[in-house]
Amino acid sequence: MKKSLTLALTSAVILFSTFSHAAKTEKAVLAGGCFWCMESDFEKLEGVTDVISGFTGGGKLINPTYNGNHKGHYEAVEITYDPAIVSYQGILDHYWVNIDPFDAKGQFCDKGPSYLSAIFVQNDEQRKLAEKTKAAVVAEFPNQTVVTPILNASTFYPIKGRESFHQDYYKNNPIRYNTYRWRCGRDSRLEEIWGERATH
Template identity: 45%
Template structure:
């Protein structure tokens, strides 16, 4: 992965990538699959967003950044583990670059909020990027600086050292598109239906749209 000395203009980049959001690649490529590890609040939402990006093979929901090995969802959301809810984005670098993923990431969250994301509050819902080595760190810091300049507000999302990734249990994987039935306060619903209700009620898309306007790449595409 080469270090980009300058970032593409965000609006132009996002417009180009948005054209391929629904065109998930199924071709076998020679380049090995790489990973990007980010925390963007509810991992269901990050998974739903980034699995629509052309070149992303899979997104796995999980945890990273804390002190407890193999934590459970209940442990992490209960607090005290130091873990973030994270998404491991597995992507083909011949189709989409780490720099492009970082630009999309900042514009898919509220990076000005240090206390969580949207209706989800607490340490496990904070935003962060876990950089695997100096090249990823430099790219992530460049993307952060560009996003801050565009937004005109302080971005509090930290770029952290890489950390062990612990996948969440199967219940939380592909939640946004699962037809498995669960019991909600509205009665039995599929996970996919419950996810849409949650995302809308939490105000995620409204806040991202208010911050980023036309540069919000996923608003309207995943809810």
């Protein structure tokens, strides 16, 4: 009886610890052009546990698709992270040095509304931190215009179904991905803006 009780208590503690850890994860939604690249850049960041490619920001248009209608939506990523390892501030700091905040037409070689950069905030605390980091970028580049907006979060639509190959594209198609990224000039432009802080 005592052994069974001890086993039950141990199992309960493990279950609680697992649930407690899972409950501590938080999410951030960011747009920075090609979601393949954003997924790659953020999955390398310590504390990030998952990155999903999808669309958001398109108002009333539901279930947008890559090859179909995604008018008004941004290509974006939903980042799940452990705030005990990386804070939302850390997520934003990593974000800025992985985008071109001055491009009002898109990002790098990809142009058009769906490739624009944006930070989607879910609450007042996220907005406060987003505005703080944006102000720091503005101050650092006084002769340029930072066009990346801070927007209220809306429904995030993961890429799925027949288009699910976009998830983890950089892992599953490394040669094609690396060729695309190089031809797009993403890393060279990031280094031009951010110098050694640029990550890739």
